[in-house]
Amino acid sequence: MPLPLYLLALAVFAMGTSEFMLAGLLPDIASDLDVTVGTAGLLTSAFAIGMIAGAPLMAGLARHWPGRSSLLGFVLVFSAAHAAGATTSSFPVLFATRVVAALANAGFLAVALTTAASLVSADRKGRALAVLLSGTTVATIAGVPGGAALGALLGWRATFWAVAALSLPAAVGILKGIPARPGQEDPAAGPALPAVRTEPAGPALRAELAQLTRPRLLLVMLLGALVNAATFAGFTFLAPIVTGAAGLGELWIPVVLVLFGAGSLVGVTVAGRLSDHRPGLVLTTAGPLLLLGWPALAVVAEEPVALFVLVFFQGALSFALGSTLITRVLYEAAGAPTMAGSYATAALNVGAAAGPLIAATTLGTSVGTLGPLWASALLVALALLISLPCRRVIVAGRKTEVVE
Known part of the structure; x- marks a missing residue:
């Protein structure tokens, strides 16, 4: 894989940590800031909404800009938003910085997904996506627990400063590693790289948006959103399961989060090698196992060892299936070369926003803190029910090429 992919993954790591x-x-x-915890929780919603709206909006605005300029600009705005958030004593200002950071994050990811696809041959887009998304999985392993520890030691502002600072090496890497012009040689990687541009050489924006009327594209976007909703429904509420059902101390929460993150890294890495040529294998294997895993996790949650093992495997299966479906979005959006990444980003974040909201409604039921795990199971079941009669349609376009 080309070095620029890993530079993009570094930025995704910083952004995943922030998210x-x-x-x-x-x-x-x-x-x-003298607000309630519930009010502070609106910061999470602000980020999710900014990501959903920002993906197509930012990608549409950036489609006439060179890829390197777009990526660099988004990273710098993201860093500045965190610096502003770290210095404010006003909750409305902090809320606004989260929206700005989310818009920059969405724009970066939308462009980065398209860029990652353009850096490799047409039959290796799944592997390129796996490298890019590894930044998010490593964020769950190291960035999030590290941020929590830094916040506990030095306060929440220190974590915001750390994310702002972490974005700067990524900006330098983009400036040095991503070619400014089509065919320009990357001095770090050696051989000339393919064009990395968001300038629309063919379809107009209206034509690219018209791709959203294609049933096959909408299908894989829906499935990706459902699987990601299931992932975030369970992941978001792991902490009360650890301290409640499992009866463990708070120090075990980062351990469980790291296990989930480690599993997700394994899952996205393995799926990256299969999603280009054998997506059907991933769907038919990971899908049913993921469906069985969420209820199993609810049943054995009181046993710490079983909990640890299943959390790891659910992380692996969730990201294996989710990343494969998002790869399918890039293939199916071949007619939207500058907007394909935004469609994939929007699908991911619709799931990320909806999953925790759905899971939260189960907390007041008889199953209590285990409710989110059952919600995850239902969301996966829905995705599988939709996909079963459409499996041939989903994998039929596996050799469709994203327009370079």
């Missing part, structure tokens, strides 16, 4: 880090910082933020 998930608030789970461990909300009480501190609420106390410092």
Whole structure:
């Protein structure tokens, strides 16, 4: 894989850390800014909404800009938003910085997905996507627990400063590693790289948006959103399961989050080698196992060892299936070369926003803190029910090429 892919993954790591880090910082933020924890929780919603709306909006705005300029601009705005958030004493201002950071994150990811596809041959897009998304999985392993620890030691503002600082090496890497012009040689990687541009050489924006009327594209976007909703429904509420059902201390929460993150890294890496040529194998294998795993996790949650093992495997299966479906979005959106990444980003974040909301409704039921795990199972079941009669349609376009 080309070096620029790993530079993009570094930026995705910083952004993934920011997206998930608030789970461990909300009480501190609420106390410092004199708001309730529930009000502070709106910062998470602000980020999710910004990601959903920002993906197509930012990709549409950036389609006439060179890829390197777009990526660099988004990273710098993301860093500046965190610096502003770290210095403010106003909750509305902090809320606004989260929206701006989410818009920059969405724009970056939308362009980066398209860029990643353009850096490799047409039959290796799944592997390229796996490298890019590894930044998110490593964020769950190291970035989020590290951010929580830094916040506990030095306060929530230190975590915001850390994310702002972490974005700067990624910006330098993009500037040095991503070619500014088509065919320009990357001095770090050696051989000339393919064009990395978001300038629309063919379809007009209206034609690219018209791709959203294609049933096959909408199908894989829906499936990707459902699987990601299931992932975030369970992941978001792992902490109360650890301290409640499993009866473990709070220090075990980062351990469980790291296990889930480690599993997700394994899953996205393995699926990256299969999603280009054998997506059907991933769907038919990971799908049923993921469906069985969420209820099993609810049943054995009181046994710590079983909990640890299943959390790892659910992380692996969730990201294996989810990344494969998002790869299918890129293939099916071949007629939208500058907007394909935004469609994939939107699908991911619709799931990320809806999953926790759905899971939260189960907490007041008889199953209590285990409710989110059952919600995850239902969401996966729905995805499988939709996909079963359409399996041939989903994998039929596996050799469709994203327009370069």
